[in-house]
Amino acid sequence: MSFTLEIVTPERLTWSGEATALVLPTVDGEVGILPKHEPYVTVLGLGEGRITTKDGGVELLAIIGGFVQVRPDRVLVLAESADLAADLDLTAIEKAKAEAEQALAQVDLADPGAVATARAAMARALLHLNVAERRRRRG
Secondary structure (H helix, E strand, O other): OOEEEEEEOOOOEEEEEEEEEEEEEEOOEEEEEOOOOOOEEEEEEEEEEEEEEOOOOEEEEEEEEEEEEEEOOEEEEEEEEEEEHHHOOHHHHHHHHHHHHHHHHHOOOOOHHHHHHHHHHHHHHHHHHHHHHHHHHHO
C-alpha cells in the first residue's frame, strides 16, 4: 500500500510520487504517516524528514517550517524550505555555516531581529549539514 506525496515550497516542487511512509518534524515532535492515515493537519518545525518510497528506498530531506495536510490516500507538504539530501552541496553548506558563525560572533545583541536572523542562518546550515552527512554515511 502507498499514498501520493507532494512536497512543495514557494520556489519549486521538491518531491512528488508514491510513498509507503513519511516522517516529518513538527512543532510538537516527529510524526509518522502511513497509508490510510486519518485526516490530519499540523505545523511543521525544523528538522529531518524521511520518505520511504514505493520501491523501499529512503529519501532524506531537510524541512523548515510550513504545514502538512494528510488524507488517507494523499499527503501534501507545504514547506517554507525543503531540500532533498541528494541536492545538498557540502562545500556550500560549510561556507554557509562559516558565514553564520561569523554573523553570530558580530551580531548586535541589542537588535533582536539581527540575533534571530543570525540564529536562523546557523540552524539552517546545521540542519543541512546533518542531513547531508547522514546521507553520505548511508552511501
